[in-house]
Amino acid sequence: MSRKPFVRPVPATTWYMRNGRYLRYMAREVSSLFIGLYMAGLAMGLMRLAQGPDAWNAYLTALSSPLALVFHVLAFAFATYHATTWFNATPKAMRIRWGDGYVPGPTVVRAHYALWGLVSLVILVLVGVI
Amino acid sequence: MSERTIELEILRYNPATDEAPWYQTYTVPCQEEWVVLDAINYVKDHLDSSLSYRWSCHMAVCGSCGMMINGEPMLSCKAFLRDFGRKIRVEPLSHFPIERDLVVVLDDFMEKLPRVKPYIVRDQEKPIEEGEYKQKPFELYEFKQYSMCINCMLCYAACPQYGLNSEFIGPAALALAHRYNKDSRDEGRDQREEITAAHDGIWECSFVGACSEVCPKAVDPAGAIQQMKLASTMDWYLERLGGVGARVKRSLSSRRTSK
Amino acid sequence: METIQTDVAIVGAGGAGLRAAIALAEADPGLSITLLSKVYPMRSHTCAAEGGAAGVIKPDDSLDQHFSDTVGGGDWLCDQDAVELFINEAPRELTRLEHWGCPWSRETDGSVAVRPFGGMKIKRTWFAADKSGFHILHTLFQTSLKYPAIKRLDEVFTTDLIVVDGKVQGCCAIEMRTGQMIQVQAKAVILCSGGGGRMFPFTTNGAIKTGDGMAMAYRAGVPLKDMEFVQYHPTGLPSTGILLTEGCRGEGGVLRNKDGYRYLQDYGMGPESPLGEPVLKTMELGPRDRLSQAFWHEQQKGNTIQTQWGDCVYLDLRHLGEAKINERLPFVRDLAKSYSGVDMVTDMVPIRPVVHYMMGGIHTDITAATPLPGLFAAGECACVSINGANRLGSNSLTELLVFGRRAAESAVAYIKDSGVSVDGAAANREATAVEARIRALFDRPEGDETTAGLRQEMFDTMEGGAGIYRDEASLTATTAKLAELRQRWQTLSVRDKSAVFNTDVMQVLELGAMLDLAETVASSALERKESRGSHQRLDHTERDDTRYLKHSMASYRGETAPPAIDYLDVTITKSQPGVRDYSGAKS
Known part of the structure; x- marks a missing residue:
């Protein structure tokens, strides 16, 4: 047999370095790590709140440390990236009939942003910031 | 007709003689409106008749001529030279075993x-x-x-x-x-x-x-x-x-x- | 050499080949079917057909009307019994394709929509936007996956038929991935290998359309019928030959010369129809031969536009508006934009006639059988003949289906009736001889001849001598040149000696096939001293029914000898030759 197909190996750990498209995807996936850590921090806060005013105050102090601030800025950036990439991807999965076609993709994306804004507004009103 | 010259860097692999693929560079005189496939056809017709690749319709409907062009999977019949610089790298489609040159196993x-x-x-x-x-x-x-x-x-x-x-x-x-x-x-x-x-x-x-x-x-x-x-x-x-x-x-x- | 034994071998897996394969599998699930193709089925050139497929389905239409459009369109060179059969079967076949999932465009009530096409008096062309052939091919290919009896040999290049005792007993092929020769021993072979438009420089045909199957049959002694009839499609893109469907004109597109004048009215296709309201069977909806010939005359008068790729006229679709263009013609809009840099919504597209289709081909009777027992043919490679001297647009996609199926049924009947069995030893001897012949190509001493060089000379002589208009001098020069090129092909060597996916040897063989066919085109054209349909002689400008209401039959006489040209009567059932009237007069 004269055939000898050549298989080009795909690097198992660095495959996403091959192009920008994969890197952006990895960034989206990694963003969930920051969101997870942020949630863990939040859960810890609730725990401290249940433990009494001292614990709660210590928690608040810890939150204002430079390290915590840096983390929150990062987490916020990643959360925003996560939300934007997912919102932009939603029209692919959500096809809503509109006459003889579908609601246009950009409209679906905009609706997500609008909903996000609305929910944020309600929360801000509820917690009394506005 | 305006002409330009490009450097076409093509990944070659002949199972009979090669242990691994290697790049061969061809200097190709091209017309401005050509697609990458036209340049590859020029190589086949005038420079190196041993180059193997698939193509047929030249109108982006038969699906034969998919290749990696500067790292992106594209139909070479719809990859216009005007969108590339002087140097273009052409490789067989990623993730498929290479049968020979630009031909992959499907x-x-x-x-x-x-x-x-x-x-x-x-x-x-x-x-x-x-x-x-x-x-x-x-x-x-x-x-x-x-x-x-x-x-x-x-x-x-x-x-x-x-x-x-x-x-x-x-x-x-x-x-x-x-x-x-x-x-x-x-x-x-x-x-x-x-x-x-x-x-x-x-x-x-x-x-x-x-x-x-x-x-x-x-x-x-x-x-x-x-x-x-x-x-x-x-x-x-x-x-x-x-x-x-x-x-x-x-x-x-x-x-x-x-x- | 690997030997495969099968009941029926089909060569070519485009529309006709796939339809035949499915028909065989449905006719008898016990039948073993081998489908050989030099490319994967979905690469077959059926995919490039755009406009649609004709079949009578609407209440305002009639089989008789489709018959008279087709026969008149073919300038009375069609065999009328074949046309009748074709037209009767067409609606069933198209409906069957609908049941298999073909995404035909629809009316608002959900029924299949039809569009106007050139030379058709009534709208009857089923379409899937402007990718009808693509959808037909993929529907057939995907449906064929249902049938385990269909064994495909993809990327296997068939080189020869195996003929034993005057019967076809299989074929020989090169498996591209190994370079090994295989013999397929079969009780019957169906050729569905397409046309050979690639013998011309400007063509809508893909690289694979080199007429291998036609040449194979020709060399095995089957005459090629009506080879002088080569269809130019009036609207191709000039630089690449890319097809802009006749659907463009069906939807209301018009042709203009350099002054913006709709010149078709000067060539017996007037009066001018109102813009955006196409009138069937006149002006832009005239037949392809007349439109391409009108272009030639405009060119002679200096009314064409000079572009860097030669003379052009304009296809104007601007009045259709963006919405309609996007709905009905999205693919051609993209093609014109990408390959010519023109958006047809806002600008006129420069176009020119390009070689599109061969009316002629392997001589078959109405059952798709050739004179060689055990050999059948369907699709563009065959000549039944329903297309006569000029095919009407949208008849050929339907032809694939009707005659693909019919070839399968005839092959089954042949196997059962004649109780044919394959003489394995004799077939093997034949195949071994073929293998030796292919091997010898590699042993030819390397000379100065190149495939590309010979091909270019073939292009030049075909375009120069056997184009839209021909005469004695041009055809004599072309036949002489082709005889010389066939000689020189004998010394053409394969430079690439390797086994795996050797496209060099494939191109050498394809060129050999094209040269043989080109010679039948030119020789048949030289002998036909009249003008009919797509065959126009400047030195014999009238149709001559007394002498030439006949099919030409080109028979093989050896590797370097020109073909023998003979004639066969046309079958006429109910329509006597008359005047082709595209003046828009009510008939």
Whole structure:
């Protein structure tokens, strides 16, 4: 047999370095790590709140440390990236009939942003910031 | 006619003489309006008749001439020289074994495609004498996009999941399964789901979205797969709802196949 | 050499080959079917057809009308019994394709929509936007996956038929991935290998359309019928030959010369129809031969536009508006934009006639059988003949289906009736001889001849001498040149000696096939001293029914000898030759 197909190996750990498209995807996936850590921090806060005013105050102090601030800025950036990439991807999965076609993709994306804004507004009103 | 000269760097591999692929550079005099395929044809005709590659229609519909052009999976008949610099690197499609030069082995896709039953499945065939199935423009619109796949394999070359796990059924085959699932004439979704929602089916997709970005026919396989995930999840829950779920599912599907 | 034994071998997996394969599998599930193709089925050139497929389905239409359009369109060179059969079968075949999932465009009530096409008095062309051939091919290919009896040999290049005792007993092929020769021993062979438009420089045909199957049959002694009839499609893109469907004109597009004048009215196709309201069977909806010939006359008068790729006229679709263009013609809009840099919504597209289709081909009777027992043919490679001297647009996609199926049924009947069995030893001897002949190509001493060089000379002589208009002098020069090129081909060597996916040897063989066919085109054209349909002689400008209401039959006489040209009567059932009237007069 004269055939000898050549298989080009795909690097198992660095495959996403091959192009920008994969890197952006990895960034989206990694963003969930920051969101997870942020949630863990939040859960810890609730725990401290249940433990009494001292614990709660210590928690608040810890939150204002430079390290915590840096983390929150990062987490916020990643959360925003996560939300934007997912919102932009939603029209692919959500096809809503509109006459003889579908609601246009950009409209679906905009609706997500609008909903996000609305929910944020309600929360801000509820917690009394506005 | 304006002319320009390009450096075409082509990955060569001849199984009879080469242990591994290597790059060969050709200097090609080109016309401004040429596509990369024209430059490759020039090499074949005038510089090196041993270069092997596939092509036919030169109008982006036969799907033969997919290649990596400067690292991107593209149809070489629709990759215009005007969009590139003086140096262009051409390689066989990623993620496929190289048979020779720019020719890759497509056995894997050809074996997977029939598994997803890409044809109309019906409990009862309608006699020809009764004429065509009626299909409203919207019913056509629902699946038309997914029927545009030319099997050019660019999506497999772009999909990192397929690169890491070649068992993954992959974008084009799944999009074609979806195409028939969404066809108002079809009744085979449950049969297809046994394959598409099983191991190596839709859940292998992590929604990188690269397939849809490189698709030359705007088929959007990523969208098809996400919709299949939604439908499959719905099915899972409905099955667990017992009789009520079964009724809901029946009414959903009977609405689709009403003629 | 690997030997495969099968009941029926089909060569070519485009529309006709796939339809035949499915028909065989349905006729008898016990039948073993081998489908050979030099490319994967979905690469077959059926995919490039755009406009649609004709079949009578609407209440305002009639089989008789489709018959008279087709026969008149073919300038009475069609065999009318074949046309009748074709037209009767057409609606069933198109409906069957609908049942298999073909995404035909629809009316608002959900019924299949039809569009106007050139030379058709009534709208009867089924279409799937402007990718009808693509959808037909993929529907057939995907449906064929249902049938385990269909064994495909993809990327296997068939080189020769195996003929034993005057019967076809299989074929020989090169498996591209290994370079090994295989013999497929079969009780019957169906050729569905397409046309050979690639013998011309400007063509809508893909690279694979090199007429291998026609040449194979020709060398095995089957005459090639009506080879002088080569269809120019009036609207191709000038630089690449890319097809802009006749659907462009069906939807209301018009042709203009450099002054913006709709010149077709000067060539017996007037009066001018109102813009955006195409009138069937006149002006832009005239037949392809007349439109391409009108271009030639405009060119002679200096009314064409000079572009860097030669003379052009304009296809104007601007009045259709963006919405309609996007709905009905999205693919050609993209093609014109990408390959010519023109958006047809806002600008006129420069176009010119390009070689599109060969009316002629392997001589078959109405059952798709050739004179060689065990050999059948369907599709563009065959000549039944339903297309006569000029095919009407949208008849050929339907032809694939009707005669693909019919070839399969005839092959089954042949196997059952004649109780034919394959003489394995004799077939093997034949195949071994073929293998030796192919091997010898590699042993030819390397000379100065190159495939590309010979091909270019073939292009030049075909374009120069056997184009839209021909005469004695041009055809004599072309036949002489082709005889010389066939001689020189004998010394053409294969430079690439390797086994795996050797496209060099494939191109050498394809060129050999094209040169043989080109010679039948030129020789048949030289002998036909009249003008009919797509065959126009400047020195014999009238149709001559007394002498030439006949099919030409070109028979092989050896590797370097020109073909023998003979004639066969045309079958006429109900329509006597008359005047082709595209003046828009009510008939």
